Amino acid sequence: MYDAGKIIVGIVVFVVLATSPLWxxxxxxxxxxxxxxxxxxxxxxxxxEATGYMRASHMDLLNQWREQVVRTGQRDYVSSSSGKxxxxxxxxxxxxxxxxxxxxxxxxxxxxxxxxxxWDCHVEPKGAN
Amino acid sequence: xxxxxxxxLKLAGLTALGATGASSxxxxxxxxxxxxxxxxxxxxxxxxxxxxxxxKFSKNDALIERCIEACHAAHNVPDFGDDAxxxxxxxxxEDFETAFHSQEFHYIREDLKGKPxxxxxxxxxNPPCTRVCPTQATWKREADGIVxxxxxxxxxxxxxxxxxxxxxxxxxxxxxxxxxxxxxxxYPTRMRGVVxxxxxxxxxxxxxxxxxxxxxxxxxxIVFGNLNDPDSxxxxxxAERMAIRRKSGLGTQPEVxxxxxxxxxxxxxxxxxxxxxxxxxxxx
Numbered sequence: 001m002y003d004a005g006k007i008i009v010g011i012v013v014f015v016v017l018a019t020s021p022l023w024x025x026x027x028x029x030x031x032x033x034x035x036x037x038x039x040x041x042x043x044x045x046x047x048x049e050a051t052g053y054m055r056a057s058h059m060d061l062l063n064q065w066r067e068q069v070v071r072t073g074q075r076d077y078v079s080s081s082s083g084k085x086x087x088x089x090x091x092x093x094x095x096x097x098x099x100x101x102x103x104x105x106x107x108x109x110x111x112x113x114x115x116x117x118x119w120d121c122h123v124e125p126k127g128a129n
Numbered sequence: 130x131x132x133x134x135x136x137x138l139k140l141a142g143l144t145a146l147g148a149t150g151a152s153s154x155x156x157x158x159x160x161x162x163x164x165x166x167x168x169x170x171x172x173x174x175x176x177x178x179x180x181x182x183x184x185k186f187s188k189n190d191a192l193i194e195r196c197i198e199a200c201h202a203a204h205n206v207p208d209f210g211d212d213a214x215x216x217x218x219x220x221x222x223e224d225f226e227t228a229f230h231s232q233e234f235h236y237i238r239e240d241l242k243g244k245p246x247x248x249x250x251x252x253x254x255n256p257p258c259t260r261v262c263p264t265q266a267t268w269k270r271e272a273d274g275i276v277x278x279x280x281x282x283x284x285x286x287x288x289x290x291x292x293x294x295x296x297x298x299x300x301x302x303x304x305x306x307x308x309x310x311x312x313x314x315x316y317p318t319r320m321r322g323v324v325x326x327x328x329x330x331x332x333x334x335x336x337x338x339x340x341x342x343x344x345x346x347x348x349x350x351i352v353f354g355n356l357n358d359p360d361s362x363x364x365x366x367x368a369e370r371m372a373i374r375r376k377s378g379l380g381t382q383p384e385v386x387x388x389x390x391x392x393x394x395x396x397x398x399x400x401x402x403x404x405x406x407x408x409x410x411x412x413x
Contacts, residue, residue, distance in 0.1 A: 070279045073272060075335055091315055121280065121317040123205075 038103035178384035207308035251383030258289035
C-alpha cells in the first residue's frame, strides 16, 4: 500500500469531522428545550379527544374534519372520548380555545421543523401575532 | 354407463338453464331499480336554486352594490380595483343586454335597457366545469345540487375557468390577502394559484342562514330555495312570473332564474314588504 500513513490519517480525520456534531452534543450536553405550550385561557379543560391522541394525531383528525366538512357537508363531530358534539371547524372550534397560534401551534411546529400550510388560507384569530 | 351420461347431460342442461334464468331476472330487477332511483332523483330531494326579480331592482339602486359587498366581505374576496386581469369575483353586475347577449334583444323594453343585472355562479344542474376538473376539486353535491369547490384540492389548472360559459370563476394570479380590506376570520381566504367562485353560501346554509346576497335584500329581490319542492317560494314565483336563464341553450341547466316581467304589473302581485331575517350565529 502506497502512502498508508497519509491515507489512514486522512480516514481518521474524516471520521472525526463527520461525527463531530455527535461529539459536540455529547460533550456539551446541549439538549434543546422541550416546547412549552400555552394551554387554553378560556377555562375549558378538555379537548375534542384525549390529550394523548390529540398530541400524536391531531393532523389526521384535522384531515378527517376537512374531508367531512368540505366534501360531505357534515359539520358535527361526535367525540369518541366524551361523546360530546363539536363543530368541525379549525377557526371556530380549535382556535376558540387555542386562541394563540404562536404560543400553541407554532411552538411544536417550529421545534419539529414542520410547516403545515393551514394558515396560507385559514385565518388565525386576531390578537395573536 | 349410457344412463349415467344421459343423467349427467340432463343435470348440466338444467343447471345451465337455471343459471341463465336467474341472471336475467337479476338484470331485470337491477334495471327497474335504476329507473326507480332516477325518478326519485327528479321528484324528491333538494335542488337549490335562486330567483332574481329584476322588476324589483331599479336602474340606480344601490342594492346591487350592497349584495356584492355583503358577499365579498363574508367570503374574503380580494378587490384588486381596476386591475382587470387579476379581478376576483363571486357575484358581480353587468348590464342586461350583456348578461343575456345570446338572447339578442333588438327592440328592448325601455326599463330593461342597460339595466344592471346581478350575476353569479348558476350552480348548473349539468355543470361543464366539474367535468373537466382533474382533481375533483369542484363537483356537484348530490344532496342539494350546489356546485362546490374544495380549495385544498385545487391545483390551479384553470380548466374550469375555461369550461364555465358564464365567467363565474376567477383565478388568483396574485396572493389575495393584501387585497382584502378587512379579513373575516371565520372564513378562509384563498391562496395564490387557486380558482374560486360562489358556493351558494354553503357555509351559511348549513348553519340555517340564507345566502349573504339574499340577506342583503329586504324585499324578496332575490329568493332562494328548493326548486324540487312545488310549494317553495322559488317555484311559486316561477309558476307565476316570466323568468329567463342565462345561455340556457347550452344545456348546462343553470339554476339561477331572472324574472323579467313588466314592472308595471308589480303592484298587484307584490307581497307585504316584510321579509323574515334569518336568525342565528352570524359571522362575527
